[in-house]
Amino acid sequence: MIEKIIVNIGLESDIVTARQQGKKLAKHLDFSSSELTTIATAISELARNIVDYAGGGEIILKLIQQNGKQGIAIVARDNGPGIKDLELAMQDGYSTGKGLGLGLPGTKRLMDDFEIFSEIGKGTTIIVKKWRKQNAC
Amino acid sequence: MGNDGFLASKDIKSDFLQELVDHFRDNRETLRQQWLKETTAKGLLANLTPEEIKTESITIYDTCVGCLETGKYDAAEVYANMLAERGVLRGMTTEQIIGNFLTLRDIYGRSLFQRYQHDFNRLSTALDIYEPVANTILSIVALAFIKERERVVRLQQEAIRELSTPVLQLREGLLMLPIIRVLDTYRARQLTEQLLHAIRAHRAKVVVMDITGVPSVDSKVANHLVQTVEASRLLGATVVATGISPEIAQTLVTLGVDLSRLNTVGDLQGGIEKAERLLGYEGFKE
Amino acid sequence: MKVPILKQGDYLIASVQSVLTDLDLKQLHDDLVEKVGRFRSRGVIVDVTALDVMDSFAARMLRTIAHITKLRGAETVVVGIQPDVAFSMVQLGLMLDDVTTALDLEEGLAYLKQLVKGNSTKDD
Structure with a gap:
């Protein structure tokens, strides 16, 4: 049941499209309603980063499986200027744009897994994952 | 006992193993019917439909013989887990599950006694080969059943836990x-x-x-x-x-x-x- | 989708729709600032009941609206934040510390009425 959706991000209105698509896809796994909101919020932040800092890129949404766990992966990819200081960008309150400077660290808090790759002049790729919670003890 | 002479080499052992496997395959219908007759008489199949009894018993029978033949238990484990997950085992008591497999074990065993009753060496070797397999299968089934029970208990604990933090x-x-x-x-x-x-x-x-x-x-x-x-x-x-x-x-x-x-x-x-x-x-x- | 703004007595009520783009938010900001001045409103209620996601930009705009309307003499109350949305907001780090919040429109109006009453008795 591996499904994949690609949303091109160029305009601010694409942010809404991306999070709606993401929520729809995530509904295939029975995430709780609050987890669905969490996922949609994270997508919104990632898409916003692309619009604000790179001018354009794409969000790839897919359902994933690993060690019997199911989840959703969100890949945010752009060919923008890249991030100079990753450590700084991951700090709360740091922003060079118009948000609250919570975008990246906040997104990390929202999701289970967070990976970021960035190269100056080439672009940034962020991969986040949310796993469906097992009934663990 | 004195089966050293008989089991002189591995080849002979595997030949004999094949003989046992053939024996169980050839007598499948007879032994299976006998098994069902005994388990029904003991009331061990109460919760199953006739159709379930037929398909499950054929699969169980063949899986067991397969374990004997290959010495591998993957298929038995997969099947036991599947039975447990499908809830087939859940509707049955521990006594019924274990009882069914003990009966099957007896039936296999008795058929060996019957076949080799005049050749003590062969009988003894047959049991040496057959018994460990039967025991392993039995423990696989019991484990699958217990694991399923534990899973159910865990789910119930989860429910209780939710109840235990009331607003x-x-x-x-x-x-x-x-x-x-x-x-x-x-x-x-x-x-x-x-x-x-x-x-x-x-x-x-x-x-x-x-x-x-x-x-x-x-x-x-x-x-x-x-x-x-x-x-x-x-x-x-x-x-x-x-x-x-x-x-x-x-x-x-x-x-x-x-x-x-x-x-x-x-x-x-x-x-x-x-x-x-x-x-x-x-x-x-x- | 443009956010409709209702004038009710001393108050303005903006009911946010489910799909809210950045542009809609900026428009809402401009509209509210303009209307607070024009109607000399004492309070503003932004009802976000229909909103299913509040990201950092939306939160920032709500904060800005609250600050600017305050400078123009109106208190802003954000009402109707859904439980799931609230949870995601705090995980993201959006506490909206300096914005007044209330459960729903009714509670928001009750709060504003009390505030206005409190202020006017002080004036007496």
Whole structure:
């Protein structure tokens, strides 16, 4: 049941499209309603980063499986200027744009897994994952 | 006993193994029917439909013979787990499950006695080969059954755990959330969700969160408590935290949690009094 | 989708729809600032009941609206934040510390009425 959706991000209105698509896809796994909101919020932040800092890129949404766990992966990819200081960008309150400077660290808090790759002049790729919670003890 | 001469080499052993496998295959219908007759007589198949009995018994029979032939138990494990998951085993008692397989074991065993009754060496070797296989299969089935039971118990524990963190309405606009036992992050998240939905459903303005029953917190849980307070505020409700032990207070400070963001009162009674005062003001001022 | 703004007595009520783009938010900001001045409103309620996601930009705009309307003499109350949305907001780190929040429209109006009453008795 591996499904994949690609949303091109160029305009601010694409942010809404991306999070709606993401929520729809995530509904295939029975995430709780609050987890669905969490996922949609994270997508919104990632898409916003692309619009604000790179001018354009794409969000790839897919359902994933690993060690019997199911989840959703969100890949945010752009060919923008890249991030100079990753450590700084991951700090709360740091922003060079118009948000609250919570975008990246906040997104990390929202999701289970967070990976970021960035190269100056080439672009940034962020991969986040949310796993469906097992009934663990 | 004296089967050294007979089992001189591996080849002979594998030849003999093949002979046993052929024996069980050739007599499949007879032995299977006998098995079903005995288990039915013992009332071990009570919960199954005739169709289930037929297909399951054929598969079980063949799987067991397959284990004997290959010496591998993967198929038996997969099948046993599948049976358990499908709930076929769940509807049956432990006695029925074990009884069924013990009966099958006896049937296989007796057929060997019958076949080799005049050749003691062969009989003894046949049992040497057959018995470990039968025992392994039996333990695989028992384990699958127990694992399934444990899974069900875990689910029930989960349900009880949810029940054990009730959100109580003390009076109009006032909720109480007694948190008992150690919080793990999964449960903490559940708790927050429950509380936030309860605030909305009861139109609560004040929540007394009592953590007297929590022995310790780690940074994740501490953050969660703060997040719960903040999220409640976003819904227009004030949280009064009570029962924070000196140890937990110390932990919170060490972890860098801003205690001024928490509306704290020493004990539960004081907390409820404070909550009622807040409600009395009819206000949102902190 | 443009956010409709209702004038009710001393108050303005803006009901946010489910799909809210950045542009809609900026428009809402401009509209509210303009209307607060024109109607000399004492309070503003932004009802976000229908909103299913609040990201950092939306939160920032709500904060800005609250600050600017305050400078123009009106208190802003954000009402109707859904439980799931509230939870995601705090995880993201959006506490909206300096913005007043209330459960729903009714509670928001009750709060504003009390505030206005409180202010006017002080004036007497």
